[in-house]
Amino acid sequence: MINVADNNTIFIGKKPTENYVFSTIMLFTNGASEVSIKARGMAIKRAVDVAEIVKSRMESMMKTPIKYGDIKISTEKVQREDGESNVSSIEIVLKK
Amino acid sequence: MINVADNNTIFIGKKPTENYVFSTIMLFTNGASEVSIKARGMAIKRAVDVAEIVKSRMESMMKTPIKYGDIKISTEKVQREDGESNVSSIEIVLKK
Numbered sequence: 001m002i003n004v005a006d007n008n009t010i011f012i013g014k015k016p017t018e019n020y021v022f023s024t025i026m027l028f029t030n031g032a033s034e035v036s037i038k039a040r041g042m043a044i045k046r047a048v049d050v051a052e053i054v055k056s057r058m059e060s061m062m063k064t065p066i067k068y069g070d071i072k073i074s075t076e077k078v079q080r081e082d083g084e085s086n087v088s089s090i091e092i093v094l095k096k
Numbered sequence: 097m098i099n100v101a102d103n104n105t106i107f108i109g110k111k112p113t114e115n116y117v118f119s120t121i122m123l124f125t126n127g128a129s130e131v132s133i134k135a136r137g138m139a140i141k142r143a144v145d146v147a148e149i150v151k152s153r154m155e156s157m158m159k160t161p162i163k164y165g166d167i168k169i170s171t172e173k174v175q176r177e178d179g180e181s182n183v184s185s186i187e188i189v190l191k192k
Contacts, residue, residue: 005160044141047186052171073188075148088144092169 008032012039012047020050021057024094028058033067033096040076040089051092058096071092104128107142108135116146117153120190124154128191130165136172136185147188154192163188 010024020037027035035054039047055066072091077084104123106114116133125132129152135143151162168187173180 039176042145044143045138045184048169050187051169052182052184056171068169071169073123073144073147073164075152086148088141088148090144 007036008034009033009036009038010050012037012043012050014043017046017049017053020046021053024054025058025062027067028054028064029062029094035094037092037094038089040078041087044088044090045088049090051094054094060082064096067095069095103132104130105132105134106146108133108139110139113142113145113149116142117149120145120146120150121154121158124150124162124190124192125141125158131190133188133190134185136174140184140186143186143188145191146148150190160192163191165191 008027010027012020024035024037037047037051051068055068058064058066070093072093074089075086075090078087078090086092106116106123120131120133133143133147147164151164154160154162159183166187166189170185170187171182172185175181
């Protein structure tokens, strides 16, 4: 299963892109007006892919236009065995 | 050398992150008030890293606050040997 927080947020991890696309579209079809896609490090590219595929698929298959809301970039501190390190993160908001 | 277009745009490729950080900071120190960082596919993560490192370094070392301008996500068509394929892209605007 995909990790979905209460507030319509999808956390992108190492699963196939298609899994996250499916989960995001499910949130929209279940009534969400806004979905936030979050990722950090290597998952950032996948988050961008998910957003673009969801947008295209919602428009072509469900005739539902999707717009981008805020896109935010930041740096998070992550604990590793050898201490703390910085990792870039992205949050992409999609709106119905 | 890094590929820098006339209009203060940095295209992120496969070089080390630090090269693009340097080029971006050079544009700002040479008078640019705005720099656009563009990347597609696998380079998207590097673009986000470059933006965050430039922001942090301009603030800590040059006491120059940097803000995010528009962050845009889109899909580009790329020609490959076996036909056309879609690739996600990002454009991140940094403002002095």
